[in-house]
Amino acid sequence: MQIKGVLQEDFVNYKKPAMFISMPSCTFKCERECGIQCCQNSALASVEAIEIDTETLVSKYLSNPITRAVVFGGLEPMDSFEDVVNFIRLLRGYNCRDDVVIYTGYNKEEISGKIFALSAFPNVVVKYGRFVPNSEPRYDDVLGVTLASKNQYAERIS
Numbered sequence: 001m002q003i004k005g006v007l008q009e010d011f012v013n014y015k016k017p018a019m020f021i022s023m024p025s026c027t028f029k030c031e032r033e034c035g036i037q038c039c040q041n042s043a044l045a046s047v048e049a050i051e052i053d054t055e056t057l058v059s060k061y062l063s064n065p066i067t068r069a070v071v072f073g074g075l076e077p078m079d080s081f082e083d084v085v086n087f088i089r090l091l092r093g094y095n096c097r098d099d100v101v102i103y104t105g106y107n108k109e110e111i112s113g114k115i116f117a118l119s120a121f122p123n124v125v126v127k128y129g130r131f132v133p134n135s136e137p138r139y140d141d142v143l144g145v146t147l148a149s150k151n152q153y154a155e156r157i158s
Contacts, residue, residue, distance in 0.1 A: 001053075001057070002024045002050065002080070003022055003023060003049065003074075004047050004049055005022045005044075005047065006020065006052075006057065006060070007020040007022075009066055013103070013145060014101050014143055014145065015143060016099060016144075018069040018070060019060070019067050019070050019071070021087075023072060023073070023077045023080045024080060025076060058087065058094065061096075062091075068098055068099070069099040070098065070099070071102075072102045073103035076106075077103065077104060081114055084102065085117065085118070088118070088121050088124070099124075100124050101124075101125045101127065102118070102124070105129065107128055107129060108126075108128050118157060122158055123156075124156070125142060127140070127143060127152060127153070128153060129149060129151045130149070130151070132149040132150075132151055136149075137150070138150045142156060
């Protein structure tokens with residue numbers, strides 16, 4: 001699978017210690033909609049993608065005694081949907097039921113088919129909504145973190 005990077009231990013994006021996986025692509029829909037360059041991940045787009053075996057990535061996660069969740073973010077995980085699903089399938093194959101969190105800039109209605117497919121796996125959380133410049137931030141109880149825009153929210157889909 002292709003990724004932009006991996007942070008073995010992240011304590012910022014979820015209420016549990018997590019492995020954070022930065023995904024390789026995005027359509028920059030937030031910027032297109034608001035008409036200005038505003039993405040906090042813009043710099044990540046210019047970083048060269050890394051090819052890593054999904055099994056290797058899952059093994060790194062499972063061997064870490066600190067992490068209790070995996071967070072997909074960085075650019076747009078739903079634009080690399082097959083890689084996300086393959087990772088979750090492999091992780092669940094090891095009987096690991098830790099939370100998998102997916103940060104997406106899509107609205108729920110735009111990806112309903114993908115949400116339905118992900119709901120087949122236990123303990124999946126999805127954060128929805130585009131970044132809106134100058135919006136009020138909001139604390140999200142599901143994630144246990146403050147999100148940048150008041151339209152953004154997370155839900156446990158399974």
